[in-house]
Amino acid sequence: MSFSVLLNNDNHTDLLSMNKKRNRDSVSASPEGIMRLKQARASQRDDEGKPLSYERLAVKAKMTDRTVKRFFRGIAVDRNNAIAIIKALGLRPEDVLYPEEFLVSESIEQIQAKDTGDSERTGELIKGLERALSEFKKSEEASLEVMEWLKANRKALSQEAAEAALRKHYDQNRNNVDTDYSGDIEVFSQEIRKYLQLIYYCLELGSWELMDRAIQEFLMPVNRDLQLYVDALNFIKNQKVSLSFAPEEANELTLYLDYLIKIIPIRF
Structure with missing residues (x-):
């Protein structure tokens, strides 16, 4: 299955197979x-x-x-x-x-460097690691919740974002005040849905590789004024994500949205 087909396919088993197992001594x-x-x-x-x-x-x-x-x-x-x-x-x-990779690496190094046979000190370091990993687990659970939210609401988000962006565009252009753009909403929402599909895959894999490939190979839809895409993604970020989650819970999703918002006017 080609990469472009994957972006239009909700069955992402093939995409996940692209994510190779990490070597024990490797980090990302x-x-x-x-x-x-x-x-x-x-x-x-x-x-x-x-x-x-x-x-x-x-x-x-x-x-x-x-x-x-x-x-x-x-x-x-x-x-x-x-x-x-x-x-x-x-x-x-x-x-x-990634927090867990840094914490494990750093804590092991500290334990080894400070291991003078003092089991109490070693125990304190291990407890510190356990607390830090517990906090990371909470963050990871929040991230999974955001992913499921994006997956479940992708269609509705795209529809609302497309309508908001088109309405803003036509409201700003006085010559189009009486123009009926309702028929364009569905088409535009399908394009925005592909962007959200890409973000979802990136979140699931924990990698920017797919994002970079999609941009470099011009696989994302850019069939209209670029500002419309920027406005639609900004709507999702500011009117939906920020009102549904605390900043730390949706940090990764916000980063992907910000990246697209900044890169679309430059790369396309």
Whole structure:
């Protein structure tokens, strides 16, 4: 099944099979971490004053550019390579890696570094890890709730967003005050639904790879004024997501929406 077909298919078994098992010693960047990686790379320059390319970053981090590109796409890489990339950009592991991966790695290192035979101290460190992982579990459960909400309400969200964006567009254009755009709502809502479908898959896989592929291969619908897509996604973010969940609960969903809102006017 082709990637473009998957975006139009609610049966995502084939898509999930694309998500390979991680190596025990590999880690990947979280969606928020990928955003920070991209922002850090965009803000830096190489020795010649040019934008920092993946190739230059690879030299700086002492690895292949293929590894760097994989990490930026949310694919798991060797832990040491991941840390090298993060440090080369002046970031911290806890700002980029998935919380549970960072916590486990950091806690084990602390236990090993401070293990002087003091079982009480070791016990305190382990309890700290358990508390942190418990908090992460709550966050993960909230994320799953957001995913199920998006899946169950995708059609209604798309319909309302399409109507709101089209109404705003026609209201701003005085020449179209009396225009009946009701017939266009259904068509536009189907296009918005594909964007939400993509976000859902990204949330489920915990990876930006699908998002990048869809954008790079121009697989997302852009059949009208780009501002309409931006307005529709903004409506979902501000009028639906923010009113349905606390900010920390819908953090990843908001990040994906923000990314699309910013990238659509640039890439299409």
